[in-house]
Amino acid sequence: MAEEKKGLFRRFFGGGKPAEPELAPEPEIVSPTPVRAVEPDAEAIAAAAAIEPAPTEILEAIEVETAREPEPSEPQAFEPPAAPAVATPEPVAVAEPAPAPAPRVTGFFSAPAAPAPAPEPAPKQNWFQRLRAGLSRSSSALSDGIVSVFTKRKLDNETLDEFEDVLIQADLGLTTAAAITAALKKGRFDKEIDGDEVRTVLADEVRKVLFPVAKPLVIDPARKPHVILVVGVNGTGKTTTIGKLSAKLRAEGRSVMLAAGDTFRAAAVEQLKIWAQRTGSAIVARAIGADASGLAFDALRDAQAAGTDVLLIDTAGRLQNRTELMAELEKIIRVIKKQDPTAPHSVLLTLDATTGQNALQQVEIFGRVAGVTGLVMTKLDGTARGGILVAIAAKYGLPIHFIGVGEGVDDLEPFSADEFARAIAGIAA
Numbered sequence: 001m002a003e004e005k006k007g008l009f010r011r012f013f014g015g016g017k018p019a020e021p022e023l024a025p026e027p028e029i030v031s032p033t034p035v036r037a038v039e040p041d042a043e044a045i046a047a048a049a050a051i052e053p054a055p056t057e058i059l060e061a062i063e064v065e066t067a068r069e070p071e072p073s074e075p076q077a078f079e080p081p082a083a084p085a086v087a088t089p090e091p092v093a094v095a096e097p098a099p100a101p102a103p104r105v106t107g108f109f110s111a112p113a114a115p116a117p118a119p120e121p122a123p124k125q126n127w128f129q130r131l132r133a134g135l136s137r138s139s140s141a142l143s144d145g146i147v148s149v150f151t152k153r154k155l156d157n158e159t160l161d162e163f164e165d166v167l168i169q170a171d172l173g174l175t176t177a178a179a180i181t182a183a184l185k186k187g188r189f190d191k192e193i194d195g196d197e198v199r200t201v202l203a204d205e206v207r208k209v210l211f212p213v214a215k216p217l218v219i220d221p222a223r224k225p226h227v228i229l230v231v232g233v234n235g236t237g238k239t240t241t242i243g244k245l246s247a248k249l250r251a252e253g254r255s256v257m258l259a260a261g262d263t264f265r266a267a268a269v270e271q272l273k274i275w276a277q278r279t280g281s282a283i284v285a286r287a288i289g290a291d292a293s294g295l296a297f298d299a300l301r302d303a304q305a306a307g308t309d310v311l312l313i314d315t316a317g318r319l320q321n322r323t324e325l326m327a328e329l330e331k332i333i334r335v336i337k338k339q340d341p342t343a344p345h346s347v348l349l350t351l352d353a354t355t356g357q358n359a360l361q362q363v364e365i366f367g368r369v370a371g372v373t374g375l376v377m378t379k380l381d382g383t384a385r386g387g388i389l390v391a392i393a394a395k396y397g398l399p400i401h402f403i404g405v406g407e408g409v410d411d412l413e414p415f416s417a418d419e420f421a422r423a424i425a426g427i428a429a
């Protein structure tokens with residue numbers, strides 16, 4: 001199929017390489033300082049401040065351990081691993097209600113002003129509504145194409161070709177675009193067709209591609225801990241995803257430990273600490289610039305000792321074409337295996353939907369180097385390129401566990417083929 005559409009592909013992508021995200025600057029490795037001395041990042045704190053606190057009853061159930069002080073200096077080599085700082089979550093303090101202000105006396109007529117009526121809270125949208133809203137840029141790009149191709153026209157070879165172009169432009173991939181066009185042609189050729197019929201066929205075909213890959217992330221209760229390693233390119237949402245997952249796991253009553261393996265970025269460590277506190281998870285963090293594989297090793301040892309259900313390991317962002325950084329990722333996995341040969345039990349690759357075609361290469365290379373077991377696609381809100389998820393599913397068949405449509409704790413949900421297919425096709429309910 002790729003051969004058939006080569007001319008077409010070149011028209012859309014200029015025959016060149018797909019656009020790559022800007023190279024992120026090399027993270028600066030500063031001399032190790034104790035984690036506690038790291039200046040909190042205002043942006044990270046502001047982002048995490050939006051997180052809903054874990055239910056009080058969950059927080060009350062947390063066992064409070066004594067926090068260990070960080071080592072004064074951090075070894076760069078893996079052996080022997082130094083003990084990490086294990087900061088134990090503290091229950092989130094319930095803020096004392098502020099005393100009601102006394103009515104202001106303004107003379108003889110001192111009656112307090114009538115309070116302004118409270119604004120009606122906006123009704124909370126359900127997940128499908130948020131998914132539809134998030135995917136609106138992707139679905140309206142498709143919808144506009146459908147309207148312009150099919151308005152008052154019969155389904156002939158020309159309209160089919162134009163429609164296939166619309167699908168390819170929406171990043172759905174050549175194979176899926178061809179399958180959708182073929183399905184539309186069946187029994188409808190030379191007949192008038194309306195937009196709703198096209199949208200139904202589109203949703204049906206997308207659903208067929210996504211159904212086999214929509215698989216939940218399964219936590220093996222026999223593993224103590226079930227180790228989840230989160231990998232991906234810079235800024236794809238690893239740390240945020242770990243925070244959101246920890247909230248879900250804690251809400252299910254599981255004990256969780258977070259390992260702040262992004263030892264390049266102080267903001268990532270701070271962000272993770274806030275998530276740990278809010279969700280009632282334990283956290284293992286070290287100084288900026290510390291050896292990430294040593295930290296992963298120590299975190300796993302601590303999680304085993306504590307009988308923790310799930311250990312979520314964050315890693316620094318890395319571009320898939322940076323060989324030395326990918327080798328570092330291999331080392332982290334090797335070191336984890338020394339402690340538990342069956343670990344990591346899940347390797348999640350976070351993909352930023354706004355990246356478009358480059359995401360395919362990320363799946364290819366991270367899959368090969370890190371043995372990715374499942375995908376999390378973030379930032380489906382605010383992109384017209386959400387179709388890339390379909391192209392990835394068709395090409396790699398890797399499980400898609402979660403998708404993200406925003407920065408809030410509720411904006412990450414298990415992936416549903418049917419919901420995604422309807423949302424991207426612009427079908428209302």
Ligand SMILES: Nc1nc2c(ncn2[C@@H]2O[C@H](COP(=O)(O)OP(=O)(O)OP(=O)(O)O)[C@@H](O)[C@H]2O)c(=O)[nH]1
Binds near residue numbers: 239262265315
């Ligand atoms: N709009 C939107 N923003 C998101 C989503 N997921 C994450 N983000 C934001 O993306 C930015 C980067 O997220 P991080 O979690 O820090 O990404 P990271 O992969 O850990 O970054 P590095 O450590 O630099 O590799 C943050 O501002 C997040 O709030 C999403 O689904 N939608």
